[in-house]
Structure formats: C-alpha cells, structure tokens
Amino acid sequence: MAPSTLPAALLxxxxxxxIEFRTRTAFFSALVFALLGIVIFFFAWDPTAVSPLDxxxxxxxGIFTFSGLLGLQRSFSLEQSDRAIDALLGAPxxxxxxxxxxxxxxxxxxxxxxVIAIPAVQLFYGVPLLEHAAMLALIALMAAIGLVAVxxxxxxxxxxxxxxxxxxxxxxxxxxxxxxxxxxxxxARLLSxxxxxxxxxxxxxxxxxxxxxxxxxxxxFPYTIEE
Amino acid sequence: xxxxxxxxxxxxxxxxxxxxxxxxxxIAVIMIALxxxxxxxxTPFEAVQGPAQKIFYLHLPAAxxxxxxxxxxxxxxxxxxxxxxxxxxxxxxxxxxVGVVFTTVVLVTGPIWARPVWGTWWTWDARLTLxxxxxxxxxxxxxxxxxxxxxxxxxxxxxxxxxxxxxLIPFIHLSVYLFRTLHPRPIVIKPSAPSLPPEMLTTLIIxxxxxxxxxxxxxxxxxxxxxxxxxxxxxxxx
Amino acid sequence: MSVAERxxxxxxxxxxxxxxRFGGRTAVSDVTLTLHEGDxxxxxxxxxxxxxxxxxxxxxxxxxxxGTGTVAGIELPGGAELRSAIGYIxxxxxxxxxxxxxxxxxxxxxxxxxxxxxAAADRxxxxxxxxxxxxxxxxxxxxxxxQRVSIARATVHGPRVVLLDEPFTGLDxxxxxxxxxxxxxxxxxxxTMVLVTxxxxxxxxxxxxxxxxxxxxxxxxxxxxxxxxxTYLTVYRExxxxxx
Numbered sequence: 001m002a003p004s005t006l007p008a009a010l011l012x013x014x015x016x017x018x019i020e021f022r023t024r025t026a027f028f029s030a031l032v033f034a035l036l037g038i039v040i041f042f043f044a045w046d047p048t049a050v051s052p053l054d055x056x057x058x059x060x061x062g063i064f065t066f067s068g069l070l071g072l073q074r075s076f077s078l079e080q081s082d083r084a085i086d087a088l089l090g091a092p093x094x095x096x097x098x099x100x101x102x103x104x105x106x107x108x109x110x111x112x113x114x115v116i117a118i119p120a121v122q123l124f125y126g127v128p129l130l131e132h133a134a135m136l137a138l139i140a141l142m143a144a145i146g147l148v149a150v151x152x153x154x155x156x157x158x159x160x161x162x163x164x165x166x167x168x169x170x171x172x173x174x175x176x177x178x179x180x181x182x183x184x185x186x187x188a189r190l191l192s193x194x195x196x197x198x199x200x201x202x203x204x205x206x207x208x209x210x211x212x213x214x215x216x217x218x219x220x221f222p223y224t225i226e227e
Numbered sequence: 228x229x230x231x232x233x234x235x236x237x238x239x240x241x242x243x244x245x246x247x248x249x250x251x252x253x254i255a256v257i258m259i260a261l262x263x264x265x266x267x268x269x270t271p272f273e274a275v276q277g278p279a280q281k282i283f284y285l286h287l288p289a290a291x292x293x294x295x296x297x298x299x300x301x302x303x304x305x306x307x308x309x310x311x312x313x314x315x316x317x318x319x320x321x322x323x324x325v326g327v328v329f330t331t332v333v334l335v336t337g338p339i340w341a342r343p344v345w346g347t348w349w350t351w352d353a354r355l356t357l358x359x360x361x362x363x364x365x366x367x368x369x370x371x372x373x374x375x376x377x378x379x380x381x382x383x384x385x386x387x388x389x390x391x392x393x394x395l396i397p398f399i400h401l402s403v404y405l406f407r408t409l410h411p412r413p414i415v416i417k418p419s420a421p422s423l424p425p426e427m428l429t430t431l432i433i434x435x436x437x438x439x440x441x442x443x444x445x446x447x448x449x450x451x452x453x454x455x456x457x458x459x460x461x462x463x464x465x
Numbered sequence: 466m467s468v469a470e471r472x473x474x475x476x477x478x479x480x481x482x483x484x485x486r487f488g489g490r491t492a493v494s495d496v497t498l499t500l501h502e503g504d505x506x507x508x509x510x511x512x513x514x515x516x517x518x519x520x521x522x523x524x525x526x527x528x529x530x531x532g533t534g535t536v537a538g539i540e541l542p543g544g545a546e547l548r549s550a551i552g553y554i555x556x557x558x559x560x561x562x563x564x565x566x567x568x569x570x571x572x573x574x575x576x577x578x579x580x581x582x583x584a585a586a587d588r589x590x591x592x593x594x595x596x597x598x599x600x601x602x603x604x605x606x607x608x609x610x611x612q613r614v615s616i617a618r619a620t621v622h623g624p625r626v627v628l629l630d631e632p633f634t635g636l637d638x639x640x641x642x643x644x645x646x647x648x649x650x651x652x653x654x655x656x657t658m659v660l661v662t663x664x665x666x667x668x669x670x671x672x673x674x675x676x677x678x679x680x681x682x683x684x685x686x687x688x689x690x691x692x693x694x695x696t697y698l699t700v701y702r703e704x705x706x707x708x709x
Contacts, residue, residue, distance in 0.1 A: 001578045002545055002549065002576070002577060002578035003575070003576065003578050008576060011572065011575055011576060015561070015564070015568075015572055018564065018568070019561055019563045019564060022563045022564075022602075023563055078561070081562070082557050082558045082559060082560055082561070082562060083555060083557035083558075083559050084558075084559050084560060084561050086526070086553065086555065086557070086559050087559040087560075087573060087618065088576070089526055090524065090525075090526065090548055090551065090553045090619075091548060091573065091576035091577060092544075092545035092546065092548040092549040092576075092577060092578070093545070093576055094545070226528075227526075227527050227528060
C-alpha cells in the first residue's frame with residue numbers, strides 16, 4: 001500500500017535533508033549570509049542613538065527572512081536539473097505530501113540557521129536573548145512555520161519561471177511582513193523585561209497567519225505542479 | 228487570416244478591430260473632468276485643512292478602485308482555477324494592471340495631502356501603509372506574469388498569487404494596526420470623517436462614480452488588448 | 466466503458482480520440498490506439514509532434530482535455546492507483562545526482578509502498594547489473610549507467626506498463642545495445658511498453674507496433690508483421706516531410 005500523506009512527506013523530507021547534508025552549500029550560504037547581515041547592521045548603527053535592545057529584534061527577524069530565502073531557493077531547484085520531480089509526481093503519493101515533505105525539510109533548514117543566528121545576535125549585540133530561550137524558541141518556530149509555508153509554495157512556482165532567483169524574494173517578502181512584525185515586537189517585549197503575557201497578542205496573530213497560510217498553500221500546491 | 232479553431236468559450240470571437248468611439252471611455256473622461264471642476268470650483272474648502280484637503284476627492288475614490296480591482300483579480304483567479312476559462316484570466320490581468328495605476332495614484336496623492344497638513348511626506352498611516360503593501364502585491368503579480376511564457380501556466384500561477392494576496396491583506400492590515408496602536412502618532416485630522424457636509428458628500432460621490440467608470444473603461448480596453456495578444460500568440464504558435 | 470468492454474482480455478492500454486490542448490494550442494488530437502500485454506509500441510515523429518504529451522497523459526501525469534482512455538484498467542487521468550501500475554522513463558535521468566543509485570531506487574520503492582523496499586531495490590539494481598556501483602553518488606556514474614539506474618528506479622515496483630521518452634538519447638553504441646537488451650527482457654516478461662524514440666532501428670527492433678505522430682495526430686499505425694525495417698525509414702521521411 002502506498003504511504004499516506006504524512007509518511008510520504010517524511011520520506012521526502014528525509015531525502016531533501018540527506019541531499020543538503022551531502023552538499024551543505026545552501027546551509028552554509030544561508031548561515032554565512034545571516035552572520036554577515038548581523039555584523040553589517042552592527043556597523044551601520046550609531047550606538048549612542050539607538051540601544052541594542054531596540055535594534056536587535058529588527059535585525060534578528062529581518063535577517064531571518066533574507067537568509068531563509070536562500071534556503072527556500074534550493075528547495076525546488078534541486079528537483080529541476082534532472083527532472084527528479086517527475087519521479088515524485090509519478091509515485092502513488094498525494095501531491096500534498098510533496099509540499100509537506102519539502103516544507104518540513106525547509107523548516108529544519110531554517111531552524112538550524114536560527115539556532116546559530118540567535119546566539120550570534122546575543123554575542124554581537126550584547127542582548128540577553130538566551131535568557132528567554134523558551135519563549136524565543138516558540139516565536140522562532142511559529143515564524144519559521146509561516147515563512148516555510150509560503151516560501152515552499154512560491155519556490156515551487158518560481159522555479160518554473162524565467163527569473164526564478166529574482167522572483168522568489170519579490171513574491172515572498174510582502175507575505176513575510178505579518179511574520180516579521182509580530183516576531184520582532186514580541187522579541188522586543190521580551191528583551192525589555194515585559195511579562196510574556198504581553199506578547200500573547202502577537203503570538204496569536206502569528207498563529208492565525210500560520211494556520212491560514214499552511215492550509216491555503218497546501219490547497220494551492222497541486223495547482224502549481226499538475227496540469 | 229483563418230479563424231482559430233478553438234471552442235467559443237476559450238477565446239472571444241468579437242472582432243479584433245473596433246471602429247468608432249469607445250463610449251464608456253469617453254463618458255468616464257467627461258465625468259472625471261466634471262468631477263474635477265466641481266472639486267476645484269464648486270466645493271467649499273474644509274475649515275482646518277484648506278485647499279489641500281481637496282486631494283481627498285481623488286485620493287479616496289482611487290483607493291476604493293484600487294482595492295476593488297484587487298478583489299476582481301482574486302475572484303477572477305478563483306473562477307479561473309475552477310472553470311479554466313482564459314477570459315477570466317484576461318480579466319484578472321487587466322484589472323491588475325489598471326489596479327496598480329490606481330494604487331500609485333493613492334500613494335502619490337497621499338503624501339501630497341500629508342505634507343501641507345501634517346508637515347511630513349510619509350506618516351505610516353495605517354491605511355496608506357496597507358495601500359503600499361497592495362502596491363507591492365500588485366507589482367509581484369505583474370512581474371510573475373511577465374516571467375512565464377506558457378499561457379496556461381501563467382494563468383494558473385497568477386490565480387494562486389491573486390488568491391493568496393487577498394488572504395494577505397487582512398493580515399497586513401491587522402499587523403500594521405496593532406503596530407500603530409503601540410506606536411501612536413499624533414492624529415491632527417481624521418481625514419474621512421463620516422459627517423461630511425452635503426456638498427462635500429455629493430462631490431465625493433460624483434468623484435467616485437467618475438473614477439469607477441474610468442476603471443471599468445480602462446479594464447475593458449486592457450482586456451481587448453489581452454484578447455488580441457492571445458489570439459496573435461495562437462496564430463504564431465501554429 | 467461498459468463492464469464487458471473493460472473485462473475484455475489483455476487490453477492494457479486503450480484510448481479513444483484522446484486529446485490535449487494547452488490554452489488554444491492543440492498538442493495531441495484524436496489518438497485512438499489499443500495495446501495488449503507484452504506489446505511494444507514504437508512511436509516516432511518530429512520534435513513538437515506531441516509524443517511526450519501523449520506519453521505523459523498515459524502516465525497519468527497530464528490530464529486529457531478530450532477523449533477517453535484506460536491504462537491498466539484504470540480510466541485516465543487516473544490517480545495514485547494508475548501511477549502504481551506505471552513506470553515512466555524520460556531522457557532526463559529523474560535521479561538525485563547527490564544520492565547513490567541504491568538511495569534513489571530505494572526512495573522509489575518506499576514511495577510505492579513496497580513491503581520490503583530495500584530488498585526490492587537490491588533486486589532491481591541486480592537486474593540492471595549495478596550492484597557493485599550501487600553506493601556511489603549517481604553523478605559519478607556514466608550516462609549509460611545512469612540510464613540503467615533510471616530503469617531500475619522506474620521498474621522496481623514491477624509495473625505492468627512502462628513508458629519511455631527517448632531513452633536512447635546520449636547513449637553510445639554499447640549503451641544503446643545494452644538498453645535494447647534490457648527493454649527486450651522487460652517485454653518478454655509481459656510488460657506493455659510505449660517507446661518514443663528517434664532511433665528507428667532500435668525502436669523497430671523492440672516493437673510489435675509502430676506509429677508515426679505528426680502535429681498531434683497519429684498518421685500511420687501498423688502492427689509487427691507488416692513492418693519492414695528496411696523501408697520504414699523511407700516511409701517515415703515521407704510522412705514527416707509531406708505537407709510540412
């Protein structure tokens with residue numbers, strides 16, 4: 001019996017991660033990009049005018065989207081060169097499982113970059129992010145889910161167009177704004193020592209975004225790969 | 228030129244050339260001229276803002292058209308995914324290109340209005356910011372269309388983007404609104420207070436009707452262009 | 466299709482006026498053909514004739530816009546059930562270059578829900594004489610070997626129908642000969658095949674049926690006995706250039 005959606009998705013996710021692990025180029029690119037961004041913003045900033053507590057959340061989540069895009073790019077481009085996607089499409093698995101599998105792999109990718117980027121921001125900006133590790137992990141997870149839900153779908157579309165690398169950011173970034181705003185605001189609240197309950201409103205917004213777009217993108221995905 | 232052998236529902240069989248005046252377009256232009264005249268000469272100044280406030284009669288109708296146009300894009304997209312009729316995609320394409328123009332008008336008239344009234348060009352006003360994001364979504368939509376040569380693929384992908392874009396709008400609105408309640412800005416004037424005196428309300432309505440007719444006329448022209456282009460591509464493809 | 470018709474013995478592929486349009490362009494029109502178990506249809510034709518489109522419709526990868534068809538008893542466009550019965554091979558390898566042959570084939574056997582995916586993959590690799598290279602990344606294999614991995618991957622689940630889109634592309638003489646032998650073995654085992662190719666000699670060597678496609682339509686179909694390999698090339702040229 002052919003595997004149902006979740007097992008098939010996990011097979012595909014494992015395959016994507018195995019490939020990434022072998023080559024590692026995309027991961028290191030995204031990681032180095034994130035670190036460079038964090039460092040460059042440090043030099044672009046006047047520490048007497050803006051405190052690190054004010055700057056760090058914006059830098060963290062802004063860079064998160066841009067480095068996330070690097071990982072998302074390769075999600076479907078690795079299927080293109082030898083038309084391996086046709087092998088997936090020819091298998092008796094649901095189309096949604098292909099989306100889900102790739103989204104899960106992208107989620108792991110993005111989370112792995114964040115695991116290094118967040119301590120890096122603490123290190124370079126001197127802000128006590130890791131004190132709030134649990135809340136921050138929750139924010140990061142929800143932000144990553146939203147990023148990956150939309151980005152995986154647009155990656156599938158962009159790869160079939162003439163301007164793939166240019167198109168993915170242009171399409172995706174407006175959709176990342178309702179992720180960055182809540183994530184940055186909630187993080188800023190945490191850093192200024194406010195109780196976690198003040199961030200709950202932002203988290204609810206993130207949660208709503210995640211639910212709406214995971215469902216919408218999963219429903220839309222078959223239209224982007226089938227004829 | 229031989230008639231393309233396609234089922235009637237896929238292509239318009241209306242004549243490629245239209246002779247004579249486009250009446251809808253002419254009426255719309257006349258109405259806009261009338262509306263502008265009324266705005267400039269026959270509508271009283273608003274007490275606090277003075278002459279600058281008159282931009283409002285362009286700004287608000289343009290905004291309503293801009294958002295309506297995107298609604299058309301999204302609904303046509305749903306229709307296309309459901310029915311596969313390329314006419315719906317042509318409608319979406321036309322509404323998007325006209326919509327982005329109206330959105331640009333909003334984004335230009337907004338700052339022109341803001342400068343004399345609030346002393347600054349850009350204020351991150353919630354509605355204007357939402358319109359800015361609408362502009363970005365439109366641009367993404369048009370760039371996407373330009374990047375796909377295959378006609379059916381272009382229609383399908385555009386439909387998906389249009390639908391997702393319409394889902395995005397409420398989230399942007401909510402995010403920006405919540406952001407602003409945390410970072411309030413002094414609000415000197417409430418630009419579109421519902422309690423408008425009758426002459427101003429009439430001017431606003433006339434202006435809105437004029438803009439909406441103009442929107443329809445432009446979309447119709449653009450639609451014909453899209454139709455001819457598609458027919459031409461069909462011919463060349465043979 | 467009535468129950469009686471469907472139950473008719475051995476019709477593995479049966480289409481009636483199958484067609485596909487893209488927007489306003491007709492890629493395939495009015496294709497009617499019937500193939501039984503163990504048949505191999507060699508499909509020839511110039512580029513852009515619609516051969517790939519037809520193949521993808523038979524594979525359940527593309528939805529027909531007109532006509533009907535059944536493949537392995539399942540009505541087109543079919544779904545997961547249809548895909549279970551099909552092996553699809555194209556001129557692209559459809560492999561992940563960074564993974565090994567074994568990993569590629571095993572992924573497919575798992576996605577097809579086979580009971581012992583690793584054993585099935587090993588068997589498929591052995592059939593294609595790849596066991597000793599099974600753990601090298603595919604990118605390190607020659608084109609001919611990659612093609613064998615592609616066949617192993619596409620047939621690991623024992624499909625009733627194998628569809629091949631220009632599989633001889635890029636192969637040298639010995640590679641072509643080896644591929645021909647593998648395909649002949651498949652056919653002998655009862656697999657029904659449709660083979661799209663530009664290599665007329667290789668195609669005819671395997672074929673029980675031959676057809677020429679031009680501008681989306683089948684312009685000539687004939688069964689094995691009437692095909693004369695010696696003159697077929699002339700026949701083909703005639704059909705393809707005539708009216709162009």
